Amino acid sequence: MELKRNLKSFLIWGSVVLFITVFILLLFLSFADMGESMQVMMEGMPEGMIKGFGMNVDIYTNVLAYYSTYFGLHIMILTGIFAITMGANILSKEEREKTSEFLLTRPISRTEVINSKLAAYFTLLSILIVLQTLSGYLTIDYVSEAPFDNGIFITLSIYGTLLTLLHGALGWALSLIPKRGKAITGPLIGVVVGGFVCSAISKISEDSEFLRWISPFSYVSFDVSLPNYSLDPVTVIVFLAIIAALHILVYVSYNRRDLDG
Amino acid sequence: MDIITTENLTKFYGSERGIEGVSINVKQGDIFGFIGPNGAGKSTTIRTLLNLIFPSSGSSQIFGKDTVTESAEIKKKIGYLPSEVNYYDNMSVQDLLNFSATFFPNTDNKYRKELCERFALDTNREVNELSLGNRKKVAIVQALMHRPELLIMDEPTSGLDPLMQTEFHEVLKKANKDGTTLFFSSHILGDVQKICNRVSIIRNGVIEANEDIESLLARQLKKVSLVLNDDAKEEQFAKEEISKLNLLHQRVSFTYSESPNELLRFIAQLEVKDLTIEEPTLEDIFMHYYE
Numbered sequence: 001m002e003l004k005r006n007l008k009s010f011l012i013w014g015s016v017v018l019f020i021t022v023f024i025l026l027l028f029l030s031f032a033d034m035g036e037s038m039q040v041m042m043e044g045m046p047e048g049m050i051k052g053f054g055m056n057v058d059i060y061t062n063v064l065a066y067y068s069t070y071f072g073l074h075i076m077i078l079t080g081i082f083a084i085t086m087g088a089n090i091l092s093k094e095e096r097e098k099t100s101e102f103l104l105t106r107p108i109s110r111t112e113v114i115n116s117k118l119a120a121y122f123t124l125l126s127i128l129i130v131l132q133t134l135s136g137y138l139t140i141d142y143v144s145e146a147p148f149d150n151g152i153f154i155t156l157s158i159y160g161t162l163l164t165l166l167h168g169a170l171g172w173a174l175s176l177i178p179k180r181g182k183a184i185t186g187p188l189i190g191v192v193v194g195g196f197v198c199s200a201i202s203k204i205s206e207d208s209e210f211l212r213w214i215s216p217f218s219y220v221s222f223d224v225s226l227p228n229y230s231l232d233p234v235t236v237i238v239f240l241a242i243i244a245a246l247h248i249l250v251y252v253s254y255n256r257r258d259l260d261g
Numbered sequence: 262m263d264i265i266t267t268e269n270l271t272k273f274y275g276s277e278r279g280i281e282g283v284s285i286n287v288k289q290g291d292i293f294g295f296i297g298p299n300g301a302g303k304s305t306t307i308r309t310l311l312n313l314i315f316p317s318s319g320s321s322q323i324f325g326k327d328t329v330t331e332s333a334e335i336k337k338k339i340g341y342l343p344s345e346v347n348y349y350d351n352m353s354v355q356d357l358l359n360f361s362a363t364f365f366p367n368t369d370n371k372y373r374k375e376l377c378e379r380f381a382l383d384t385n386r387e388v389n390e391l392s393l394g395n396r397k398k399v400a401i402v403q404a405l406m407h408r409p410e411l412l413i414m415d416e417p418t419s420g421l422d423p424l425m426q427t428e429f430h431e432v433l434k435k436a437n438k439d440g441t442t443l444f445f446s447s448h449i450l451g452d453v454q455k456i457c458n459r460v461s462i463i464r465n466g467v468i469e470a471n472e473d474i475e476s477l478l479a480r481q482l483k484k485v486s487l488v489l490n491d492d493a494k495e496e497q498f499a500k501e502e503i504s505k506l507n508l509l510h511q512r513v514s515f516t517y518s519e520s521p522n523e524l525l526r527f528i529a530q531l532e533v534k535d536l537t538i539e540e541p542t543l544e545d546i547f548m549h550y551y552e
Binding site: 005099104105106107256258 | 308311312313314315332333334335336337339341343345347348349350360361364365
């Protein structure tokens with residue numbers, strides 16, 4: 001039921017994300033042909049710009065560096081927006097369209113309502129993440145001439161998944177704030193894009209270091225050119241803890257919430 | 262047996278009063294009318310009973326179970342007919358009824374079909390393409406098809422044409438005979454008078470009266486119309502038991518709230534050309550409470 005209701009938006013977002021993953025990686029083939037000259041061009045770019053967009057200097061010669069740049073920017077913003085809007089809408093849509101009155105007068109508890117919504121949400125989001133990761137891996141495998149480091153790819157994917165789940169959890173939590181009748185898609189996209197921009201600015205200028213703290217993008221690194229690029233267990237645990245806490249908050253708050261009438 | 266009891270049920274929205282100190286009591290087999298003007302707190306009470314909103318203080322029980330902590334359990338045996346019917350997009354009447362039936366294992370499919378036919382519902386149509394009245398009919402079938410022990414209705418007849426209202430009243434009476442307790446809110450007193458056996462009157466969030474319909478109607482309230490020999494003077498009628506006084510030359514009408522004996526003695530001292538004494542309608546009694 002819930003799956004069916006969200007299928008359309010899922011198909012649209014899913015195909016966009018997959019298309020971008022594959023298309024961008026295939027583009028690498030032509031960049032790689034240009035090899036040296038692209039490298040020279042990159043070196044000529046202002047350092048701030050390169051840092052801000054999370055680019056690597058060897059972006060056009062190393063496929064993982066190339067993938068990580070687009071993964072950390074395009075894919076993360078897209079999946080982030082998908083997760084945050086789905087998380088925010090799946091519950092609040094019922095209130096906005098006043099169908100929650102129907103749903104909550106059935107013999108089910110509010111906890112059960114969230115359980116079923118959450119199950120649908122995780123199902124769709126997992127499919128999206130798995131497909132994206134799989135298509136990314138296969139395409140990299142296809143375009144890369146030399147063998148590449150699986151560990152780095154896995155680390156990237158785990159960080160990406162955590163960031164996406166965090167955005168989704170933020171969506172769930174934020175959806176319980178406004179009163180019915182207000183669509184919140186605009187502000188939600190703002191949260192994701194704004195988060196990215198804050199993180200980007202903070203990397204460019206030391207004065208805006210404080211922006212770093214408020215952006216979830218700052219806490220995961222997509223810079224695979226770092227010498228010891230690997231999964232940081234503390235980051236993973238903190239992310240998981242925050243995601244879990246936000247979901248618990250949703251359960252607690254929805255169970256105490258007055259339905260608008 | 263008590264089906265619904267509320268004790269000092271109170272709901273504030275911030276500092277704004279929804280209801281305060283509402284205590285009502287609905288017994289098994291009742292057809293209970295909950296009447297009051299718009300904004301009196303009828304819907305707030307109903308929404309609290311259904312745990313769509315949480316009480317600020319006080320408590321309520323349905324079937325002896327707490328409406329906050331045991332709400333899901335209670336709802337197994339409840340049917341609810343909302344005042345404003347909102348359903349999901351892209352669902353036919355049939356889809357919607359099937360969806361609702363998944364929540365109620367005891368749905369009576371034969372009864373469901375009978376109700377659809379009775380209300381002349383085209384079950385293949387999309388719910389959201391239906392007129393207000395037809396959507397209301399879907400809601401009626403949805404609320405009744407699992408033969409609930411208690412049917413809660415918020416302004417049930419709004420949107421139904423008079424013919425369907427009569428049909429609906431018949432269905433309700435039958436359901437009541439078959440064991441369903443009925444609780445409904447209304448500002449249309451005709452409804453209440455036609456089928457209720459007990460009523461509560463609510464105004465400004467506070468219960469004004471809990472009564473049997475019989476005793477409410479039997480209250481010492483008479484509608485009196487007189488034609489006098491001479492022009493009527495206001496001071497002649499300046500008495501505490503007289504209300505809603507209307508004077509036009511020799512014609513006088515008023516509502517009288519003392520014993521019939523007193524009324525006769527009062528009229529006897531006037532020079533009366535014509536006289537009519539009527540039973541009050543619920544409307545009159547209602548107005549009397551709201552003066």
